Amino acid sequence: MNPEFLEEKPVERKKGLFQKKEPETHDMSEFINQINNLNARLRILEERYTNLDRKFEVMESNMLDEQKRVDREIKTINSEVMDIKSTLDEFQDKLNLIISELRTFASKEQIDVLKKYIDLWDPVRFATKKELEMALKSKKE
Numbered sequence: 001m002n003p004e005f006l007e008e009k010p011v012e013r014k015k016g017l018f019q020k021k022e023p024e025t026h027d028m029s030e031f032i033n034q035i036n037n038l039n040a041r042l043r044i045l046e047e048r049y050t051n052l053d054r055k056f057e058v059m060e061s062n063m064l065d066e067q068k069r070v071d072r073e074i075k076t077i078n079s080e081v082m083d084i085k086s087t088l089d090e091f092q093d094k095l096n097l098i099i100s101e102l103r104t105f106a107s108k109e110q111i112d113v114l115k116k117y118i119d120l121w122d123p124v125r126f127a128t129k130k131e132l133e134m135a136l137k138s139k140k141e
Helices: 028-104 108-121 129-140
Strands: none
Touching: none
């Protein structure tokens, strides 16, 4: 007898569509290296994300602080503008009062006319009441 003849040879079966595939054996150290590499990359990405998140929070905080400062400055400027407006209104009211008072004054022409009349009458030569009474007494006597 032939010993080869007695040995059972494994029967090759065709793999069907739904049969499980035999796991392929890879070098485990390569697989572990890839996992470690992915893990390191993930940590780097998480750290970058955390840093970006912190930077964003700082920027947002700074922006809010700046907005508050700008709002305070705008309120101060608005207050100052309102004060200036009220002062300007008071000044304009006083100026209008001065203008209305000046309109009641005599004009240059009117003063010139009065001056001519005064020069014509020459009030310095006028006699006082006492002088007239004394002159009348003296005539009576």
